[in-house]
Amino acid sequence: MHHSVDPVLLRTPRVLPWLVAACLAWAVASWLASANLDGYNDMLENYAWSQPLRWGTHKHPPFFAWAVGLWFAVFPQNDLAYRLLSYANVLAGLCGVWMLGRRLRLGQLAPWGALLLLWSLPYTNLAGKFNANSQLLSLWPWAAALLLASWQERGWRGAWFSAWLGLVAAACMLSKYYSGVFLAGFLVPVLLHGEGRRWLATPRPYLALAVFALALFPHVAWVASHDWAPLGYAMDQGGGQVVWRYVARFALAPLFYWLPAWLALCLAWARVQAREDGAPWARAALRLLARSWLPRGWDDVLFWLACMPWALTLAFGLAGVVELSTPWAIPIGYAFALLWLRNLQRLAPAAADGALQRLGRAWWPMLALVLLLGVAWATVNALRGDKGYYRPTQDAARAILQAWQQRHPGQRLDWVGGDWAENAMLAFYAQPHLLTVPGVPGTEIARLSALGAWQGRNGLLLCPLGPVAAPQPASDCQRQAQDWLGAQGLPVQARVLQVQRGGWRFPRPQAWAYAVYDVDAAPAR
Incomplete structure (x- = not known):
């Protein structure tokens, strides 16, 4: 036949x-x-490398970051x-x-x-x-x-x-x-x-x-x-x-x-x-x-x-x-x-x-x-309280930037450092084109991010602390931030924000904590 x-x-x-x-x-x-992008923050890292577009990064060649930058020049973030x-x-x-x-x-x-x-x-x-x-x-x-x-x-x-x-x-x-x-x-x-x-x-x-x-x-x-x-x-x-x-x-x-x-x-x-x-x-x-x-x-x-x-x-x-x-x-x-x-x-x-x-x-x-x-998978993640699903990345980014603006009315945040590449959430969700720096200024990989002279620019160091219900010991990010701030003669006390996701997609709310350290621009002489 x-x-x-x-x-x-x-x-x-x-x-x-x-x-x-x-x-x-x-x-x-x-x-x-997936209520977030990915657990390893690869996609946030891509976006960080695309702001601005350059010929290389501290880890990879740049073409896929170019693709991300060009895409979001047209589409919403x-x-x-x-x-x-x-x-x-x-x-x-x-x-x-x-x-x-x-x-x-x-x-x-x-x-x-x-x-x-x-x-x-x-x-x-x-x-x-x-x-x-x-x-x-x-x-x-x-x-x-x-x-x-x-x-x-x-x-x-x-x-x-x-x-x-x-x-x-x-x-x-x-x-x-x-x-x-x-x-x-x-x-x-x-x-x-x-x-x-x-x-x-x-x-x-x-x-x-x-x-x-x-x-x-x-x-x-x-x-x-x-x-x-x-x-x-x-x-x-x-x-x-x-x-x-x-x-x-x-x-x-x-x-x-x-x-x-x-x-x-x-x-x-x-x-x-x-x-x-x-x-x-x-x-x-x-x-x-x-x-x-x-x-x-x-x-x-x-x-x-x-x-x-x-x-x-x-x-x-x-x-x-x-x-x-x-x-x-x-x-x-x-x-x-x-x-x-x-x-x-x-x-x-x-x-x-x-x-x-x-x-x-x-x-x-x-x-x-x-x-x-x-x-079905979203329902399972929501009902079992999956941490990757409930991590409030977008809400936290907006809350952190809003709190910074309340502390510095009329000023603009120029860069964010701290935990790479989760710190890129501020640029992706809250302030497009915000320069994202791996770790703290002064390191070799920070230099590759084209930060330049940080002293005259307002910055922020961000260290995610995880779920409030499961407190974590002090992270490498916090220790690095505090050591660097102390060496610069800047305040080392962190401001801790707690954020959680709400709405019909998140029936089991979980609070997450984020430590932020202001790095204010030095006054002009």
Whole structure:
């Protein structure tokens, strides 16, 4: 029995609305389930680094901070808008996967290579926290697609795509230096495939390389003039020894991060094939699962694009060059779904239409389930009194700034230091563009934040103390603040504010405490 392809499933104009709807659903579900941005304050840190935009930070290259700064130049500064940025980044990456599939000449399978990734963890729940790892979700697929466009096109079109390849490759490096592993992986398909080798004999790769170098130069100059601080942070990630539990986690990441999409595709395909052939379903499923990852040959461009980031990273971990972090695996699977689809199409072509129809029929019920789970998770967090859910970050930021303004009527707060990066909540929720400083003035990382001469500017040191019901001992932030204030001859007594969240979303109010230290501008002489 032959299944005709449902045009609704594969017609190009319909795929983009599907992608947009899924990303919106995940943004809303993520916002509902989490009453704050993230427990590690990565997203507040991003915002702090975006005020003002600069060519580097004390930890990472700056591209993802630029993305945050540009986004909030247009959108309001609130949690929902930030979640929308997270999933707009996902949408941009999925469009890149779609384009990569077209460059690989996968035809009707190309949009499904993007759609299936929305049933994997990196593109759904993990993408809700926008940081250096998730930024790569949008950049790596476009870099791979532009690589193919550069070697497939000729003349001015080839030069145009080559220039864009250089720019996007630079954006990858300016997001996270780990992208060097991804870009190095391009060498394998280029050298093994005949088209790639012929491409090397043209000016196009060298145009891309020149654009890449020019785009990176300002950042390299900034890093060199600031004691190579981001490179020092990156080098600290290597322990010089093999940590086997980290290696094992990263080695298995392709399975547990992409397992839902992989199982859904292979099992749906096997169900249709078994019905077509009259063969046992379990045997067909095991065959497709086992062979869905295999290369077509040594010059299989898709296989190498899909697998090289994982393989090279694992090799560095086994060599003891770095201690592997599982979140590094978030961007590596951009081409996995395309690889599975290509292989299943070759193994059981007659089952393609029916399998994709089955997956298409599940699309809208799955999105409804996502929204319901967002509501359910928020309800669970609210009723069990989850501390991350009840932490009153937005309310505290506004209360702290309001109290400061009452103490200093008619004056403007110029900077906030203290506990990094939670102290960035003042800038994000209460006073846009407020300069946020790691720790206290005078340190090397504070100098990298472009604070300048702090003595003539009003400042505040902020140290969160946690839930009032569970008092904490004096924190490193408090000790550092008091030691620094004493050394400057300034008052060391903290003002402690208590804030709690209210309203229907917070049925079990919890008070949280925040210690603040005023650093008043020295009077002009």
